[in-house]
Amino acid sequence: MKQIDRYLLRHFLRILGLTLMACIGIYLLVDFFEKASDFIEHKANASQYLSYITNSLPLIAVQVTPLVILMSTVLTLGSLGSSNEITALRSCGLSLWRIVRPLMLAVALISLGYLLINEILTPINTRQLTRLLDYQLQGKPEPSLNSDRIWYRDGNRIIKIALALPEKKLLQGISIFEMDQDFRLHQRLQISELRYQGGHWQAPIVKRRSFDPETGNLAAVTLLTNQSLDLDREPADFIRAAEQHGFKSALDLWHTSRKLSAEGFDTTRLSVDLQTRLAAPFACLIMAFLGVPFSLSRGRGSSIALGIGLSLAVGVCYFLLQSLALAFGYSGALPPFVAGWAANLIFLLLGIYLLLRTRE
Numbered sequence: 001m002k003q004i005d006r007y008l009l010r011h012f013l014r015i016l017g018l019t020l021m022a023c024i025g026i027y028l029l030v031d032f033f034e035k036a037s038d039f040i041e042h043k044a045n046a047s048q049y050l051s052y053i054t055n056s057l058p059l060i061a062v063q064v065t066p067l068v069i070l071m072s073t074v075l076t077l078g079s080l081g082s083s084n085e086i087t088a089l090r091s092c093g094l095s096l097w098r099i100v101r102p103l104m105l106a107v108a109l110i111s112l113g114y115l116l117i118n119e120i121l122t123p124i125n126t127r128q129l130t131r132l133l134d135y136q137l138q139g140k141p142e143p144s145l146n147s148d149r150i151w152y153r154d155g156n157r158i159i160k161i162a163l164a165l166p167e168k169k170l171l172q173g174i175s176i177f178e179m180d181q182d183f184r185l186h187q188r189l190q191i192s193e194l195r196y197q198g199g200h201w202q203a204p205i206v207k208r209r210s211f212d213p214e215t216g217n218l219a220a221v222t223l224l225t226n227q228s229l230d231l232d233r234e235p236a237d238f239i240r241a242a243e244q245h246g247f248k249s250a251l252d253l254w255h256t257s258r259k260l261s262a263e264g265f266d267t268t269r270l271s272v273d274l275q276t277r278l279a280a281p282f283a284c285l286i287m288a289f290l291g292v293p294f295s296l297s298r299g300r301g302s303s304i305a306l307g308i309g310l311s312l313a314v315g316v317c318y319f320l321l322q323s324l325a326l327a328f329g330y331s332g333a334l335p336p337f338v339a340g341w342a343a344n345l346i347f348l349l350l351g352i353y354l355l356l357r358t359r360e
Contacts, residue, residue, distance in 0.1 A: 004089070005102040011080070012103050016072040023064040028056060035133070051132055055125040062118055066283040066318070069107055071311035073291030076103065078307045081296060100292055107288040115281040119249040154232045156183070163265045164238035167330055169196035171238070172265045174203075176229075185211050189229075196235050200228045250277045268336065272329035275340025276322075283318075286348050290314065293354035318343055 032052075039049065077100070080086050089099050150161040162173025176189040190207040206224040211217065248256070257270040294310060322343040329339025 004094075008076075008080075008099070009102050009106055012072060012076045012106060015075050016068065019072050019075070020061070020064070020068045023068050024057065024060050027060045027064060028053070031056065031060075038133070048132060051128065055128045055132070058117055058121040058125050059129070062114065062122055062280075065110070065114055066287045067311065067315035069110065069284050070287035070291045070314060071308060073103065073107075073288050074295045074307045074311050077292060077295035086296070096292070096296075104285070104288060107284055111281045111284040114284055118277065118280060119251075123248055123252070150238070152233075156180070159231060161238075162263070163260055163267075165266065165269060166235040166238045167269075169235045170194070170266075171201070171231075173263065180213055184213055185216065186213060187211060191229075194229065194231075201231055203227045203229055248273075248277075250274060253277060268332055269330050271336035272326060272339045275329075275336045276326065277340075279341045279344050282344055286344050286351065287314075287318075290347055290351035290354070293351065293357070318347060321346065 035052075039052075077086065086099065090096070150159075150164060152159055156179040158177040158179070160173075160175040160177075161171050164171055171194040172192065174189075174191040174194055176191075178186045178188070180186045188209045188211075190209070191203045192205065194201045194203050196202075203224075204226060206227045206229075208222045208224060209218060210220045210222070212219045253270055253274040257267045257274060260270065261267045291311070294314070295307070325334060325339045325342040328334040329336055334342070
């Protein structure tokens, strides 16, 4: 039995390695050509090209791994079925589960590696890519995203934002520190919520604290209503900052969500991102499970091209369903748990249905 397991694993891992390298290469090539004009326009140096490639590889690997596992499972079992090796193993009394068990164990280990990369490497790589593409190449000042807050400087103002929700054109927990010519605190504006309307940021209530420029003591507190503010930013400028939460580790997302929720902010997006992050490693196992009935139901006459095309079609459907569920989750139409796990649960049920039909 160990010889059979080693044979199946060797066959599966060889196809997996080739498929993974091919998918990463194609993805990186297409992505690089899309951004090549930015590199050329801003006269990037060799170290910036190298940084882009190095930091992109883990992110690409994480994105294509579920599809690669599905494709490898379909191609492995499909090739064994077309050569009657599956039939020979079944005639020896081996059940279908016994045949695919070494493949599933290998995928379980890959899922563990996927989890570690997703939790440790991708947050670092995402920050590096954001710094390179959005700020270093374009020469823009880089806002600070430390401590789950957005900080940036605009002239003599320092602006802090607790939570950005660009899809709702909404900012929450804003503090604006205005300095004089000697960079001493002149006044502080505290706003609980800003909404982008008519090309301007509108604040229903603004608490203004004025400070004595000589002593720095609080001089007056004023409440202002229905104020229009200029932050030198539009909602689209906060998209990247909001997406940073999607590339945090699950533990960081959990702590951030609890902290912001305790402060009274809307944490729907963070909760959806947390559930998506927890569900991601299981997508690898579900894709491997789904690949079993797909490969066995195609028969001996199946071709490699058909297996690849079928895998790509399933992968696109999974991506579209997941994107749709996330959009509904961000808008609040679906609970965070449902939005994060919907695609996995639907494809798991589909795999069970197809497997039962295959066995019949």
